[in-house]
Amino acid sequence: MKPPKNKTIWILIALIPIALILGFISGKMADEVSPAHIAAAEHLIGLEFSPSERDSMIRNLEGHRSSFEKMRQQYINNDISPALYFNPLPHGFVPEQNQEEQDWGLPASVDFPEKDHDLAFMPVYQLAILIKSKKLSSEKLTQVYLQRIKTYSDTLQCLISLLEDSALEKAREMDQELAAGKYRGPLHGIPYGIKDLLAVKGTKTTWGAMPYKDQEIDQTAHIVQKLDEAGAVLVGKFTLGALAMGDVWYGGVTKNPWNLNQGSSGSSAGSGSAVGAGLVPFAIGTETLGSIVSPSTRNGVTGLRPTFGRVSRHGAMALSWSMDKIGPMSRSALDNGIILSIIHGFDPKDKSTISAAFNYKASKPLSALKVGYFKEFFEGERASEQDKRVLDELKEMGVQLHPVKLETSVDVGSMLISLYVEGAAAFDQLTRDNQDDLLVAQHRGAWPNLFRSSRFIPAVEYIQANRFRSILIEEIHALFSEYDVIVTPSYGGNQLQVTNLTGHPALCLPNGFLENGSPVSITFLANLFEEEKLIMLGRAYQEHTDWQKNRPPLFDK
Numbered sequence: 001m002k003p004p005k006n007k008t009i010w011i012l013i014a015l016i017p018i019a020l021i022l023g024f025i026s027g028k029m030a031d032e033v034s035p036a037h038i039a040a041a042e043h044l045i046g047l048e049f050s051p052s053e054r055d056s057m058i059r060n061l062e063g064h065r066s067s068f069e070k071m072r073q074q075y076i077n078n079d080i081s082p083a084l085y086f087n088p089l090p091h092g093f094v095p096e097q098n099q100e101e102q103d104w105g106l107p108a109s110v111d112f113p114e115k116d117h118d119l120a121f122m123p124v125y126q127l128a129i130l131i132k133s134k135k136l137s138s139e140k141l142t143q144v145y146l147q148r149i150k151t152y153s154d155t156l157q158c159l160i161s162l163l164e165d166s167a168l169e170k171a172r173e174m175d176q177e178l179a180a181g182k183y184r185g186p187l188h189g190i191p192y193g194i195k196d197l198l199a200v201k202g203t204k205t206t207w208g209a210m211p212y213k214d215q216e217i218d219q220t221a222h223i224v225q226k227l228d229e230a231g232a233v234l235v236g237k238f239t240l241g242a243l244a245m246g247d248v249w250y251g252g253v254t255k256n257p258w259n260l261n262q263g264s265s266g267s268s269a270g271s272g273s274a275v276g277a278g279l280v281p282f283a284i285g286t287e288t289l290g291s292i293v294s295p296s297t298r299n300g301v302t303g304l305r306p307t308f309g310r311v312s313r314h315g316a317m318a319l320s321w322s323m324d325k326i327g328p329m330s331r332s333a334l335d336n337g338i339i340l341s342i343i344h345g346f347d348p349k350d351k352s353t354i355s356a357a358f359n360y361k362a363s364k365p366l367s368a369l370k371v372g373y374f375k376e377f378f379e380g381e382r383a384s385e386q387d388k389r390v391l392d393e394l395k396e397m398g399v400q401l402h403p404v405k406l407e408t409s410v411d412v413g414s415m416l417i418s419l420y421v422e423g424a425a426a427f428d429q430l431t432r433d434n435q436d437d438l439l440v441a442q443h444r445g446a447w448p449n450l451f452r453s454s455r456f457i458p459a460v461e462y463i464q465a466n467r468f469r470s471i472l473i474e475e476i477h478a479l480f481s482e483y484d485v486i487v488t489p490s491y492g493g494n495q496l497q498v499t500n501l502t503g504h505p506a507l508c509l510p511n512g513f514l515e516n517g518s519p520v521s522i523t524f525l526a527n528l529f530e531e532e533k534l535i536m537l538g539r540a541y542q543e544h545t546d547w548q549k550n551r552p553p554l555f556d557k
Contacts, residue, residue, distance in 0.1 A: 033062050093528065097355065102359070103360065110130055121278045123334070124190055132183060137189075138172075138188075139172050143168070145191045155260070159239065162235070163234055187230040189233060193282075194238065198224060198237075199315040201218060201220045205237075209243050209438075220315060227284075238269075239273075244266075244291060247266040248263070248266075250439075258276070258298075258300060265295045275329050276300050281331060288323045290500070300547075302336060303336070304329075304531065305505060306326070306505050307354075309352050310353075310358075310529065311345075311353075328340065333537075369536060371402065372487070373391060373488065377495070386522075404486055408498065418466060420451075436451060485534060487522065510547040
């Protein structure tokens, strides 16, 4: 072959073999771990090693990377939990095991309201009396809520799946059982909804995220099964912020019924919005770092975050195996107690569940409770008038308040890497397949970026964070052991981080409104597995005030 006349082309052809060789070498070099790679990684983790130490690490690091690659060749479902699991119990602490019969102290009768929308805003415990006395059928009540969901769910952008046919079938079954003399308890025939990260056979379970919007999981969550056995009627699956963050999901932004220009807050956004607008009397939410407290506050409802391990998470999307908790959102503290009595308990399918009794006695006097309050959170410019008023209201009720200081010897914020690492592991496949690009939220604080950056958190630091967490558990247990309930602003200091990391229960209640009409809340805290004390004080407070009875004007019709 004659050489080309164009000298430039000839030179380029001559250089091709050299380029190929250099490309092979550079590719091989890029595939190998070098001291420069290690030095760059040191900068990310805040450590520095000597040149000889870097050189000695190379073979080990290549072995680690080989292990990573082998693991990544195997698909692992979100429902597979780690062999290491979190236990919130301090040394020597054993929850009460003797389960007694519940004493709810319900009124003997309830007047039947004249209008359906008045019925829709009644609390569970009143609806239960109407159904038990046969003044109201489950089918009628279910139809009321189904119609409200059809009327308002698009406005609120709060619904994923309406389960009309199965709901009406279950409601009729409950009416037939009652007619035959069989009564399952206070949730018999009561409609409810769930956050759409709980699996139900035959329905979509979207996790609020575009990559999973058509996902069907061939199982039903343990909590849904327990509610079904108690006679409750599942009417719908409600929205959540994508992968349990915020109120932004693949279909839009779930709205706050008190202010349609504002999101419902997250991530139990749909559950909070639906209860707030009277589309269901109660709904199930989940919390990892505020996802029951925040939407309960925003939507003016009462939310209960149970103790970690109190309620089975089998059939629920995992975000953080050591922090995820499931609880009810309703119209009253008493409602939440009734619901918790059904959904709590050990479940062999969830290794994190802990056997513990839940004993509520309406006859127990309020004076039996020793109540503290985080004094510094009620002082200064950031303290709200609504929160300060709660202290006065509790004193009017005869509650003696003891000032308490929330102090820890460890840095709480740094422990949140536990959440980030576990979330990155739970959605590892999503990140590696670049499906995270399909999520609506893509800002710096959204899951896609958090999952990617969390891959650079060293395993050693993850373990260290959980060792410090053990210290935190002991310190908070010592504090809470001195009081039955501690009152705090819902977002006071870092208590929300602290108590989510330690697994302590919280009851979030409406306590007023801002000038713009938005609801606000107060939070009651208790020691591990002592939710009955929260229900006691919460019920008394709500009987003394009435904030929970307010209705968003646009939906009070």
